[in-house]
Amino acid sequence: MPDLVATFAALGDKTRFAIVERLLAKGALSAGELGEVADISAPAISRHLKVLREAGIITQTVDRQRRIYEVAPHAVQAISRWTKGHEAFWTASLDRLDAALNKKD
Amino acid sequence: MATLTLEREFTADLETVFAYVSKTEHLLKWWGPEGMTVPEHDLAFDRKGPWVSVMQNDEGQRYKVSGHVTHVDPPNSVGFTWAWHDETDTRGVESHVTIKLVPAAGGGTKFTLSHVDLPSDDVAANHEKGWTSSLRKLERLANG
Numbered sequence: 152m153p154d155l156v157a158t159f160a161a162l163g164d165k166t167r168f169a170i171v172e173r174l175l176a177k178g179a180l181s182a183g184e185l186g187e188v189a190d191i192s193a194p195a196i197s198r199h200l201k202v203l204r205e206a207g208i209i210t211q212t213v214d215r216q217r218r219i220y221e222v223a224p225h226a227v228q229a230i231s232r233w234t235k236g237h238e239a240f241w242t243a244s245l246d247r248l249d250a251a252l253n254k255k256d
Numbered sequence: 257m258a259t260l261t262l263e264r265e266f267t268a269d270l271e272t273v274f275a276y277v278s279k280t281e282h283l284l285k286w287w288g289p290e291g292m293t294v295p296e297h298d299l300a301f302d303r304k305g306p307w308v309s310v311m312q313n314d315e316g317q318r319y320k321v322s323g324h325v326t327h328v329d330p331p332n333s334v335g336f337t338w339a340w341h342d343e344t345d346t347r348g349v350e351s352h353v354t355i356k357l358v359p360a361a362g363g364g365t366k367f368t369l370s371h372v373d374l375p376s377d378d379v380a381a382n383h384e385k386g387w388t389s390s391l392r393k394l395e396r397l398a399n400g
Contacts, residue, residue, distance in 0.1 A: 156315065237260050237338075237351070237371045243289035245264055245369070251285040252268045252276060 155229060161206035166191065167199045171208060171222060179212075179221045260371040265360050273365040274331035277355050278302040287311070292319075301325050301334040301355075322347065332357055338371070349373075 162168050169188040174180060186196050200220060203209045208226045212219050266273050276282040278301040287294055288311040295318075296310035308322035323337035339350045351373045360366040 156313075156317065238262075240289065241260070241262055241369060241371065244286055245262060245367075247286035247290060248276060249264065249266065251282070252266050252273065 157206045158208060158226060158229065161202050161208055164199070164202075165189075166196075167203055170196075170199060170203065170220075174209060174220060174222045175227075179219045181217045181219055183217075185220065259373070260369075262369045264367040265364055266367060267362075267364045269363055270331045270357055270359055270365050273357055273367060277357070277367075278328070278330070278334055288319075301336060302328060302330070304328060307336060320345070323350070323353075326352075 162171060166189045170185055173185060173188050177184075182193070182197060182200060185200070186193060189196070200209065200211070204211055206226075207223055209220050210223050212221070268276075276286070280297070280300045283299050283301070284294055284297070287297075287299065287309060292311040292313055294309050295312050297308065299307055299309045301307070304325045304327070306322070306324055308320070311319045311321075313319075320341040321338060322341065323339060325334065325336045327333070327335040333354060333356045335352065335354045337350050338353050339347045341347050351371060353369065353371050356368045356370075358366045358368075
């Protein structure tokens with residue numbers, strides 16, 4: 152759950168949310184192409200991309216001179232698991248129950 | 257309405273697993289995701305009545321969940337209601353959890369947990385609240 156707190160904190164910004172939405176819809180995009188999501192400067196976009204990267208939501212690869220961004224699949228999966236609600240709680244808890252029962256033996 | 261069903265098989269016998277899913281001292285060993293502590297609790301499923309747990313992560317965020325133990329049938333099953341509380345301590349929509357244990361081959365235990373969401377749209381929730389308070393009134397009148 153602590154990772155998700157960082158995920159949601161990073162997404163709790165209009166521009167960053169728009170960047171992630173765009174990447175989910177279009178796949179991999181360069182910083183230049185992502186500049187269209189908001190009327191802000193290139194350095195500002197690049198700062199937002201850094202925050203998203205540090206939160207593990209997007210990945211960056213370099214293709215010749217261009218930096219290409221993509222949504223990290225595991226970040227989306229983590230959000231999806233969380234929205235399934237109770238499943239995350241029980242799955243994590245039952246792993247610990249299993250461990251506790253085994254330790255006892 | 258959605259139902260979550262999780263099945264596990266444990267090597268421990270029925271009585272042992274039942275103790276782990278019903279008694280406070282054992283529940284506290286596994287209740288909540290890794291890294292969570294349970295600083296406040298009235299957590300036991302070996303008796304009917306209210307239960308509550310407040311979990312806390314390493315950043316100090318607190319998550320409260322509470323309900324009522326609705327049935328206890330040792331060493332085979334327990335049932336309890338469940339609802340998260342929000343930051344203002346308002347209890348959310350109620351759901352129902354049942355844990356069933358049956359002997360498995362080789363002396364182990366087959367564990368099945370089902371978590372059933374009750375109708376979660378506002379209309380249904382309001383109906384539910386309406387019914388509950390109506391029934392409480394009826395109960396008071398009947399006992400009066």
